[in-house]
Amino acid sequence: MTDAFTFDMLINYLMIGAALMVLGMVGFLARRNLIVMFLSAEMMLQGTALTLVAFGRYHGNWTGQVFTIVILTVAACEASIALALILILFNRKSSLDVTLWQEIREPGQPLTVDDPSQAEVEQFEDGPETYPHLTPAGIEPEHPTWTVHRN
């Protein structure tokens, strides 16, 4: 008996998956809104998932789908952390523009400015430095002391 899901069908799916991934990548590279970038990354994952499911169907086993479930979970984790980070970043600079976050560049490299009229966006004041803060378990280590002065 010939399987309906022929090798050519597999190639169809692979082409769609590749196209989805590539379009997602275009979005990731070209858009500046952090949320749209996040959506684009999810779209790349969709393309990959499609490829995996198609492979699993072609080979006649579940493995592709199991892998896709793993991808779904990873995507969920990514979504939770990415959105939390976006929230923090937005709190800092009141903007979702990814261009504002260039501090990790090599020392001495010029700041990338797309539009000279936008140059002042760099003058956002840095917020106070914070670290992830977990509910203390056991003996809490000594924190640096500080005093908050309010007028």
Added chain:
Amino acid sequence: MTEFFVHNAWIVPVLPLLGGLIAAVGGRRLKAYSYLPVAVGIGLAFLVSLVLLTGSGGHTQPTAIEWIDVAGLNVPFQFRVDGLTTMMLAMVTFVATLVTVFASGYMAGDPGYPRFFAIVGLFVASMTGLVLSSHFILTYVFWEGVGVCSYLLIGFWHSKPSAAAAAKKAFLVNRIGDFGFAIALFWLWSVCIGHDLSYDNVFSKANLAGLQHHDIVGISFLLFWAATAKSAQFPLYVWLPDAMEGPTPVSALIHAATMVTAGVYLIARSTPLIVLAPEVQASVAAVGCFTALLAALIALTQNDLKRVMAYSTVSQLGFMFMGLGAGVGNLAAFAVIGAMFHLFTHAFFKALLFLASGSVMHSMGGVIDMRRFGGLRKRMPITCITFALGSLALMGIPPFAGFWSKDEILSSLHLASFKSEALGGIYPTLYLVIYWTAIATAALTAFYTGRAFFMTFFGPERLPKPDDPEADPADAGHGHGDGPDPHFGHEVAPVMWVPLAILAFCAVVVGALFGLTGWFAHHLEHSPGLAEPEDFHHAFDWFTATVSTTGALLALGLSYLFYAQRGPIPARIAGQIRPLYLASLHKFYVDEIYNWIVVLPTKVLAGAAEFFDIVVVENLVRLAGWLPRVFGKSLLAPFQNGLIQYYAAVTALSVAGLLFVFLWLSVN
């Protein structure tokens, strides 16, 4: 009890080492008591050595621990107890104990007090290990350890440039000798049966019979080369006078009594080998004779009391080498025992003389130039008497210690000239020349020793002025320095003069006690090659004794005439033979000659190498460091512009490129 110590001879080196370690680790807490663990350790080692000395018969060599055991080379930590060893051990630990006690007073107040005693402990451990070891490689290890300690002690006051330079010089000159030793060991290893370098194997009859003559000559010569450096013989003696930059107890212990005798000990230990090479024996005697004469001539004009003693040490070591070289044929045992006996007595009286010079220097506030002081016999009676006894022993006046041992060396030289004539005419004239030169040198010895003694203790009383640039009042007035003017010229504390007195007693009696009774020769005869043959009988050589004693007494009288009253005669004689006087004063320009022949070419080579290093190598290294910087700065850094999308784009581009490469590869 005796049996226990004979089988655990490792205790002897371990005790001082332990003391030194305690002083090193606990120096901060022990402070002024740092000498205690070392003195106790060395003293206990001396007691153990005494037990060994009285109790050992024949020889045993218990193995302490296995050390190196690889194919073709087996070096255990094995300590050999025989006559030669026990004699050396007792001498070394005895002198070391007294010197340590002396130094506990002499070095008081020095900031490096614990360090000093730690190194002394290490030194005594190395030296006892050296004489105890039963294996050439083990000997070499301790030989190097002794060299390191000597370096550390000469450079003890390392902030003083001259001391640092002297330490460096001593170490480098000793390296030249060590090089010879190492080559000798390699050579010996390659020709010995079973590649076993233990003394038992090397000096066994089977092994010696299997060696080629050129091997024997070469190895003996290289061992002698090693000995010339350690025992300060021409041409490698130059480090010893400079080593006087170290503290005086160090000079007494290391550069008079113990370390410098290591070379003599090595040659004596190798007697069975060297006896087979008469050429080397003759050169040993000749070099010893030349060194003795040269050093004596230099000592005639030196004004620094310690330097006179240093040159006299070189000269006396020359005597020992003459004795070692005189062991032709069946004379070997007698000659070598004579040399070892001189080593033994010399250790006592030379340590005494150095310590006495040290106490003079101590009370003169660090001034050691004999022209700046004089007539000290009233102020320092004990030092004066002990110095006088040591001087008489050094001059070889009967019945002091030096007489008996020097006489044995001279008579063995006398016999050697007949013996080598009888053996087929090898170098009889040479030995005769050496014999007469040695007698002349003995007279010179008496003269310069007398000169030093009379200049220091006789004549009008003179003390260094308080504003003397070299004098350090704080150094002179321990306990007295509170007053407005420093007190020079007081007698030293008991902790310093008691060792002097003990050594003076030894300098008087050891010669007669051990030499005349034949105990010394009897004790050494269990060592390999040192058993006197049955057909050898020796009577006291009245001719030599008379000649040498007469010469010495004449020279002593002459020195009294010249220097006791500070007459004008010496200056007039010096003016008459000015070139010779200057040459002697400047040590025959040996250092200058070495400077031109050895040091300058080395410096030129080093300069060239430095130039090459700075210009070529350094720039190559800079280039290697410059390339990545340029590459990274101009090529790679722009990629790191902080934009996430830029990084992602680079990743995507790389993946695409990789895919194309794979496709292209699969198509082709």
Added chain:
Amino acid sequence: MDIFEIVRAIAVIVLGASGTWLLLPHRHGRIKPARSTLVGVVLSGIALICLATLWKPPTTFLAGAFFYLFALSSLAGAVLTITSRNPVYSALWFAAVVLSTAGLFLLSGAQFLAAGTIIVYAGAIIVTFLFVIMLAQKEGRATYDRMARSPGRATATCFLLFWSLLYALIALKTPPGLKPDDATDSRLARGSNLLIAKGIAPNTPEASVVHRALSPTNRLPDIDPGTTALGRHVAGLGGTLYTDHLVTVELVGALLFAALIGAIAIATPKPPIRPVQSNPPPPAS
């Protein structure tokens, strides 16, 4: 592959790239003329159709119709997601992409995944909506939504990647004269006849590795006749998840847990550990 296919493939790449580039926001945020947007739509449409012609239609009509529908709508949705100026529209178009992909999952026999994707991503989309509404809704549109980061270079890079993928896929298409599931097909052996295709003898180490990988619980029941699969659809997937991939399930659970803690730790407001000492403390008096 014939020359006609190559032309179509090149058209997909070139037209798709230029169409996407025209549709993307301007580099410096200038407003693009309506004409260029129209041209972009047309070019992208042509590219999509060219790509669709490269597909081999399924045998049954209904399956074929749905396949084309879902495929085209997902790709069109993708293009619109990345080109919309308004992130709200982006999110909506992304929902369309997810729905279409779910349809494609259904067509390829992954019923559970189709449902799961919709459920999970529906939640995700709603959350994203919330975010967009909370954060990004200012007066008018944000500047950065009207600007693209070097759209030309980004499109070129990504379509270069697409080109390499497409090239590889087209090169693998069934040559004329080869029937489906031909025993002499050397391109990619199915899991069920891997042993025969690779010439692996039974009772060899290689054969046992293949058997371990393709255990009975891991086989799709409808496709592979004669297997004793645990069940169909969700039951089958659950069976293989909790037998063959138990460790994976545990690991993924741990990962989720860690991400949960991480998200809470990151997002909760907290006092600064090193505050800016802008004003020094007043003197103690």
